[in-house]
Amino acid sequence: MTYEERLENVAVLGAAGKMGSGILLLTAVHMADLQLQNKDKTYVLYAIDVSNKALTGLMDYLRVQVRKIAEKKINWLRAVYEDREDLVENGEMIDEYIFDVMKIVRPVDVMEAAYKANLVFEAVNENKDLKVKLFKQIKEHNDKVWFFTNTSSVPIHYLEENAGVKGRIIGFHFYNPPAVQKLVELIKTENTDPELEKFALEYAKNLKKIIVPSNDFAGFIGNGHFMRDALFGINEALALAKEKGISLPQAIYMINKVTQDYLVRPMGIFQLMDYVGIDVMQFIMNVMNPYLEDEDLHSDLLDTMMEQGVKGGQYSSGAQKDGFLKYEKGKITAVYDPDKKEYVPVSEFAEEADKMLGELPESAVSWKSTLKMKNKDEVLSKFFNDIKNSDTLGAKLAVKYAKNSKAIGEKLVSDGVANNADDVNTVMLTGFFHAYGPINNYFD
Numbered sequence: 001m002t003y004e005e006r007l008e009n010v011a012v013l014g015a016a017g018k019m020g021s022g023i024l025l026l027t028a029v030h031m032a033d034l035q036l037q038n039k040d041k042t043y044v045l046y047a048i049d050v051s052n053k054a055l056t057g058l059m060d061y062l063r064v065q066v067r068k069i070a071e072k073k074i075n076w077l078r079a080v081y082e083d084r085e086d087l088v089e090n091g092e093m094i095d096e097y098i099f100d101v102m103k104i105v106r107p108v109d110v111m112e113a114a115y116k117a118n119l120v121f122e123a124v125n126e127n128k129d130l131k132v133k134l135f136k137q138i139k140e141h142n143d144k145v146w147f148f149t150n151t152s153s154v155p156i157h158y159l160e161e162n163a164g165v166k167g168r169i170i171g172f173h174f175y176n177p178p179a180v181q182k183l184v185e186l187i188k189t190e191n192t193d194p195e196l197e198k199f200a201l202e203y204a205k206n207l208k209k210i211i212v213p214s215n216d217f218a219g220f221i222g223n224g225h226f227m228r229d230a231l232f233g234i235n236e237a238l239a240l241a242k243e244k245g246i247s248l249p250q251a252i253y254m255i256n257k258v259t260q261d262y263l264v265r266p267m268g269i270f271q272l273m274d275y276v277g278i279d280v281m282q283f284i285m286n287v288m289n290p291y292l293e294d295e296d297l298h299s300d301l302l303d304t305m306m307e308q309g310v311k312g313g314q315y316s317s318g319a320q321k322d323g324f325l326k327y328e329k330g331k332i333t334a335v336y337d338p339d340k341k342e343y344v345p346v347s348e349f350a351e352e353a354d355k356m357l358g359e360l361p362e363s364a365v366s367w368k369s370t371l372k373m374k375n376k377d378e379v380l381s382k383f384f385n386d387i388k389n390s391d392t393l394g395a396k397l398a399v400k401y402a403k404n405s406k407a408i409g410e411k412l413v414s415d416g417v418a419n420n421a422d423d424v425n426t427v428m429l430t431g432f433f434h435a436y437g438p439i440n441n442y443f444d
Ligand SMILES: NC(=O)c1ccc[n+]([C@@H]2O[C@H](COP(=O)([O-])OP(=O)(O)OC[C@H]3O[C@@H](n4cnc5c(N)ncnc54)[C@H](O)[C@@H]3O)[C@@H](O)[C@H]2O)c1
Pocket: 013, 014, 015, 016, 017, 018, 019, 020, 048, 049, 050, 051, 054, 122, 123, 124, 125, 126, 127, 130, 150, 151, 152, 153, 173, 174, 175, 176
């Protein structure tokens, strides 16, 4: 089966979810482009989800997003619709393109639609039993289908063995949101058909994604680093509160500030946990933990937050829900105190906390300002060197944090999760938008 033939009949499972909807959009557009160039073929993309309500919303979302994509490639549309005399204005071509993409997509709430697919993208909830059950069900009716799973943490060989789909599955781990994020982690098992891998690489290239191969260990590279980095942040805050006799909210505020301002990251580690969702964090750690022999990836604090119903995550509008931190118009206004079961306003401790951390060196740079810097490495070297030579509490916490982040990255390489330091750095640079990779010499 050629690349194009493989893409003639595709299904996305969990299509109405956060990841599924993005994967559907990217694949629908790619398939429509193939359709426009292969008019004698029929391309079909099944959008499968258990929630009919969500599927209706999905079609509205698709229409809006395809319009934006069409507007950006109007010159290409002009060439493709060249022989269509009825299409003159840009607006007419954009509407036609939306129609051409939408007619490929079939929203359905039954799994049977996937029985004839050549390719299945799986993005249902992070539940290994559910994933195995669906793969098994499809496999029983289809012995040629290839599975692309978007699992964040389940080893691919576990899914392969338990679903009995030897050689026909690959981890194709998009980052959120799939339509925007460039990074995809590609995870083969020892059985993965080389043709399937070749197809995956070509598909990624056509979607203009950056592929980083990860070996098949729970959590892969991205969550392998992030979960441990976050757990370190939690433990640092707990230790700081105890050591300095300050409240936990104040310590959380301080570690969040250190990880953002001193380490030049897009957001502090507690804000990032809120962004991802405390429930998702806990869930991923629980999935990864049984596969780890020499460490316990678990936090009582995350359990407590969950028990108290404080979960973070996003509203469907994209706005941030309160988690460790409380947000008002995007600003952090309070920090959760699990003992009091309420938020404590930042104004109650910020002054004391900032004083304890000390002044940032004058060479400090914001993460945003590094985005377009040509001499980023030089600027960061200067700032981090000043931090290394500073004896403020903030600087000391930052150096400790950065060294731990490097150690996590190096362990991913020595454990064989990542093939090399560059792959770890690329994942953190592209998937997490860090300004520099964790495996660096800035803090040595
Ligand atoms: N959200 C992220 O940041 C992120 C990033 C990378 C990977 N992932 C992974 O992607 C997958 C999906 O995550 P998500 O955040 O999009 O979840 P989600 O909850 O937003 O979406 C899951 C979708 O699956 C549907 N579903 C549930 N059972 C189903 C079934 N039996 N058949 C068909 N559809 C079913 C749900 O209705 C829902 O629409 C998970 O494996 C997750 O680990 C998530």
